[in-house]
Amino acid sequence: MLTLDDLEKTVKPLPRRHFLTQLGAMMTTIALPQLALANESGKKVARRIVSVGGGLTEIIYALGAEKELVGVDTTSLYPQAATKLPSVGYARALSSEGILALSPTLVLASEDAGPPTVLRQIGTAGVPVTVLSANDRFEGVVERIQRVGALIDRSAQASQLENQLKQDWQRARAPIIARKTPAPRVLFILSHSPGQVMVGGKGSSADAMIAYVGARNAIEGFEGFKPLTPEAVIAAQPDIILLTEQGMSVVGGVDGVLKLPGLAQTTAGQKRRVVALEAMFMLGFGPRLPQAVSALDQVLTKAMQG
Amino acid sequence: MVKSRLFFSQQLTHRPAWLLMLVLILGVWAAATMGAVTITWSDWLAILQGDDEPLSGGAYVLWHLRLPRILFAVMIGAALALSGALTQGLFRNPLADPGLLGVTSGAACAAALTIVLLAGSGIEVPVALRYWLLPAAAFAGAVAVCFILDSVARWLTADSIAGLLLTGIALNALAAAVIGLCTYLATDEQLRSLTFWTLGSLAGANWALTTALLVALILAFWALRRLTHTMNALALGEAAAAHVGVNVRALRVRVIMLVAVLCGFAVAWCGMIGFIGLVAPHIVRLLVGPDQRRLAPLAMLVGAILLLLADTAARTVAIPAEIPVGIFTALLGAPFFLILLARMRRGS
Amino acid sequence: MSHSHTSATELLLFNQVTVALGKRQFGPFTLSIQPGEQVAILGPSGAGKSTLLKLLARELTPASGQAQFEQRSLHDWSLAELSRRRAILPQSHEVAFGLPVDLVIGLGRVARTYDPQLSSIVQQAAEQACAAHLLGRRFDTLSGGEKARVQMARVFAQLWDVEQGLLLVDEPLAALDPGLQFSLMEAIYTFASKRGHAILAILHDINQALQGFERLIFIKHGAMVGDYQTPHVTLPLLEALYEVRLASAVTDTGEVIVAPSLKQKISA
Numbered sequence: 067m068l069t070l071d072d073l074e075k076t077v078k079p080l081p082r083r084h085f086l087t088q089l090g091a092m093m094t095t096i097a098l099p100q101l102a103l104a105n106e107s108g109k110k111v112a113r114r115i116v117s118v119g120g121g122l123t124e125i126i127y128a129l130g131a132e133k134e135l136v137g138v139d140t141t142s143l144y145p146q147a148a149t150k151l152p153s154v155g156y157a158r159a160l161s162s163e164g165i166l167a168l169s170p171t172l173v174l175a176s177e178d179a180g181p182p183t184v185l186r187q188i189g190t191a192g193v194p195v196t197v198l199s200a201n202d203r204f205e206g207v208v209e210r211i212q213r214v215g216a217l218i219d220r221s222a223q224a225s226q227l228e229n230q231l232k233q234d235w236q237r238a239r240a241p242i243i244a245r246k247t248p249a250p251r252v253l254f255i256l257s258h259s260p261g262q263v264m265v266g267g268k269g270s271s272a273d274a275m276i277a278y279v280g281a282r283n284a285i286e287g288f289e290g291f292k293p294l295t296p297e298a299v300i301a302a303q304p305d306i307i308l309l310t311e312q313g314m315s316v317v318g319g320v321d322g323v324l325k326l327p328g329l330a331q332t333t334a335g336q337k338r339r340v341v342a343l344e345a346m347f348m349l350g351f352g353p354r355l356p357q358a359v360s361a362l363d364q365v366l367t368k369a370m371q372g
Numbered sequence: 373m374v375k376s377r378l379f380f381s382q383q384l385t386h387r388p389a390w391l392l393m394l395v396l397i398l399g400v401w402a403a404a405t406m407g408a409v410t411i412t413w414s415d416w417l418a419i420l421q422g423d424d425e426p427l428s429g430g431a432y433v434l435w436h437l438r439l440p441r442i443l444f445a446v447m448i449g450a451a452l453a454l455s456g457a458l459t460q461g462l463f464r465n466p467l468a469d470p471g472l473l474g475v476t477s478g479a480a481c482a483a484a485l486t487i488v489l490l491a492g493s494g495i496e497v498p499v500a501l502r503y504w505l506l507p508a509a510a511f512a513g514a515v516a517v518c519f520i521l522d523s524v525a526r527w528l529t530a531d532s533i534a535g536l537l538l539t540g541i542a543l544n545a546l547a548a549a550v551i552g553l554c555t556y557l558a559t560d561e562q563l564r565s566l567t568f569w570t571l572g573s574l575a576g577a578n579w580a581l582t583t584a585l586l587v588a589l590i591l592a593f594w595a596l597r598r599l600t601h602t603m604n605a606l607a608l609g610e611a612a613a614a615h616v617g618v619n620v621r622a623l624r625v626r627v628i629m630l631v632a633v634l635c636g637f638a639v640a641w642c643g644m645i646g647f648i649g650l651v652a653p654h655i656v657r658l659l660v661g662p663d664q665r666r667l668a669p670l671a672m673l674v675g676a677i678l679l680l681l682a683d684t685a686a687r688t689v690a691i692p693a694e695i696p697v698g699i700f701t702a703l704l705g706a707p708f709f710l711i712l713l714a715r716m717r718r719g720s
Numbered sequence: 721m722s723h724s725h726t727s728a729t730e731l732l733l734f735n736q737v738t739v740a741l742g743k744r745q746f747g748p749f750t751l752s753i754q755p756g757e758q759v760a761i762l763g764p765s766g767a768g769k770s771t772l773l774k775l776l777a778r779e780l781t782p783a784s785g786q787a788q789f790e791q792r793s794l795h796d797w798s799l800a801e802l803s804r805r806r807a808i809l810p811q812s813h814e815v816a817f818g819l820p821v822d823l824v825i826g827l828g829r830v831a832r833t834y835d836p837q838l839s840s841i842v843q844q845a846a847e848q849a850c851a852a853h854l855l856g857r858r859f860d861t862l863s864g865g866e867k868a869r870v871q872m873a874r875v876f877a878q879l880w881d882v883e884q885g886l887l888l889v890d891e892p893l894a895a896l897d898p899g900l901q902f903s904l905m906e907a908i909y910t911f912a913s914k915r916g917h918a919i920l921a922i923l924h925d926i927n928q929a930l931q932g933f934e935r936l937i938f939i940k941h942g943a944m945v946g947d948y949q950t951p952h953v954t955l956p957l958l959e960a961l962y963e964v965r966l967a968s969a970v971t972d973t974g975e976v977i978v979a980p981s982l983k984q985k986i987s988a
């Protein structure tokens with residue numbers, strides 16, 4: 067709110083030469099002033115995109131614009147090919163010079179991207195920076211696809227993708243909506259390190275996913291991610307514990323999860339109902355959202371039956 | 373204090389100073405040639421010509437991004453090292469550091485409070501002000517901590533430096549608690565802004581900031597000229613320093629204000645960058661001994677070199693990504709700190 | 721300014737000065753020191769000798785009474801001005817950071833804004849304090865006796881080019897061997913008498929006080945209990961001060977030596 071909403075809108079490039087469009091050429095050959103002039107005269111130059119945010123990278127691939135992608139951040143893990151691209155590093159600690167060296171014509175960023183000064187520097191250097199809002203809902207995904215499509219001149223592909231997505235969405239959601247069985251209580255645990263274990267409250271991305279598969283978030287008392295406390299976990303009475311695959315391996319598998327304070331005392335713990343999905347797949351809110359909902363629904367249903 | 377003034381300028385012309393100066397200049401040159409974007413001779417020429425043509429390509433990166441950042445790193449390093457040297461001299465303790473006083477965490481605390489409370493209260497801040505709001509808050513936090521520190525320490529325990537140090541530790545704990553509370557209360561979005569203050573980064577450098585810092589450093593250097601020799605007298609102990617005619621209270625206020633300005637500036641624009649303030653004065657003490665008149669200016673040089681080194685590594689190790697500079701200052705600083713402790717143990 | 725019952729030539733004048741440290745009251749102290757006088761302060765440990773010295777040195781502010789130095793209230797002096805008229809040789813000799821010896825000695829003159837003679841004075845002061853051979857070394861590598869000499873040289877440097885100043889000395893030699901004590905005390909006498917400085921010294925050694933000082937001030941239970949010209953001091957007065965039985969002997973050369981008698985402690 068305070069420092070980032072001025073970045074919500076595209077950072078307007080200054081009325082300055084779009085010199086960076088030739089940087090790619092400069093990297094391989096010698097910088098020639100004539101090239102810069104050629105661009106000034108309005109010659110069409112290939113679009114070069116840097117994507118900061120795994121969800122955005124997936125959208126770009128889904129729109130078939132992967133050839134225009136010249137750099138991604140560390141959360142861009144899908145599709146596999148994206149990990150072969152130059153990495154601009156951790157989304158919150160970007161380097162203006164590093165990104166400019168990739169001579170992008172457009173930087174697409176999630177709200178995580180920063181620091182703000184770096185985004186400002188890139189914008190000032192003449193590269194448009196667009197920060198897309200992190201609306202972790204199905205509508206948000208649709209909106210992002212439309213916006214990315216418009217920004218990279220692929221509105222037609224975007225509409226196509228949108229229709230496909232809506233169909234998939236109906237297909238994924240229909241059986242869930244039709245189901246009459248009582249909703250299980252799901253506790254989502256996020257852990258980046260063994261000592262840093264958080265649970266997902268209302269309004270978190272995990273909360274949205276839990277709602278989409280017709281389950282109930284066991285945590286109702288607070289918003290966002292907060293540190294796990296044993297009493298709160300026991301009071302939440304979860305039927306299932308949900309993690310990301312990365313988080314699961316950090317705490318040491320199912321046995322490690324059950325050793326976390328309080329979890330063994332819950333129904334989920336006693337029945338060893340602990341499930342996990344890959345982090346970007348489950349919480350990336352990209353074009354794979356319908357598949358993610360189906361997959362999550364499956365693992366939860368299987369856990370409840372087993 | 374003509375004698376000491378003479379001394380002060382003489383020290384800079386002594387051999388270690390020249391050597392360090394040379395290292396720094398070479399370092400700046402090397403750092404300017406290193407980075408994600410390739411810089412050619414024509415880029416340097418484009419800058420040096422200074423005509424009205426807007427810069428482009430490598431010249432733009434060099435002039436608007438790389439050079440200000442390099443000079444910023446040099447000056448922030450000097451400022452951190454100087455505030456470290458002053459703090460160590462004031463506390464007569466080679467392990468003292470502005471962090472110890474609570475100045476650094478005071479600044480970070482003010483920034484954290486601003487992020488969380490202002491957003492929570494729903495006050496709309498004009499976009500133009502937002503850019504300046506957090507740095508201003510951090511700066512105010514550093515000065516406020518110094519002010520509280522001085523008045524509380526004076527009120528509690530007269531003129532004792534131990535009292536000041538203990539007050540600093542208490543303020544540090546308080547600031548840490550407030551930051552912790554802010555982190556707990558913050559939304560994900562606010563947490564992103566908070567991250568900046570703990571990671572530390574020189575990415576925000578620009579010419580305006582660099583100029584402002586240069587002015588601050590020149591003023592600090594000027595103030596230093598009169599302070600350094602009387603700070604030597606502090607080594608005799610507070611009572612003996614007063615006996616030889618040093619107004620310890622006034623000296624303490626001046627040193628503290630100087631540290632607040634330097635640290636406040638550094639934290640406000642770069643977040644928390646550790647270890648420079650601790651390590652640089654130590655290296656100089658090993659090189660030329662503990663005389664503050666030589667220590668202070670040489671520590672600035674060493675601090676400048678160290679931070680330049682760390683930041684250049686942060687910029688270039690993982691091109692096109694960037695690694696937080698704090699990692700490299702800690703990589704340089706922590707082993708040195710341990711060696712130091714080992715030496716002290718052997719010495720005692 | 722009060723000149724009621726004293727002449728205007730006093731170097732230092734205390735009139736009914738008291739001070740409170742925590743719950744303990746000290747004083748009233750009433751005394752005057754003439755220029756060039758050599759006064760020893762005697763008294764049992766914890767009696768308040770150091771407190772009196774701190775009052776004289778302006779380290780403590782009196783709660784009541786008047787304290788004057790050279791006919792001016794002690795508190796009207798700036799620390800820098802005062803440092804050019806009086807010096808204090810401290811009890812402890814520690815210096816942080818291992819400063820070089822030359823610098824430590826030179827610090828005696830840190831309050832002088834213009835000091836062209838600095839290096840030659842440092843050299844001479846070091847010679848006077850038998851510390852010339854220590855110049856160039858680091859203070860923290862010195863032995864206890866060497867540290868005492870350097871601190872003394874620092875005090876000498878402070879009052880080197882001053883006349884009729886005041887030298888306050890706080891049991892500086894208590895931990896040193898007798899030979900060193902003797903030579904350092906000699907250095908202090910020589911230095912002070914040459915410039916007409918008054919010496920006011922806290923001492924533990926009764927004999928040193930009797931032999932080297934013309935006037936003795938007795939402190940006990942936080943107050944002054946006696947102020948005598950040395951020839952008037954008798955054995956019973958000293959016995960009452962220390963609450964110990966003393967024996968005295970006269971040497972061949974006529975010096976009086978006083979030492980605790982191995983008999984029982986007398987009752988107070």
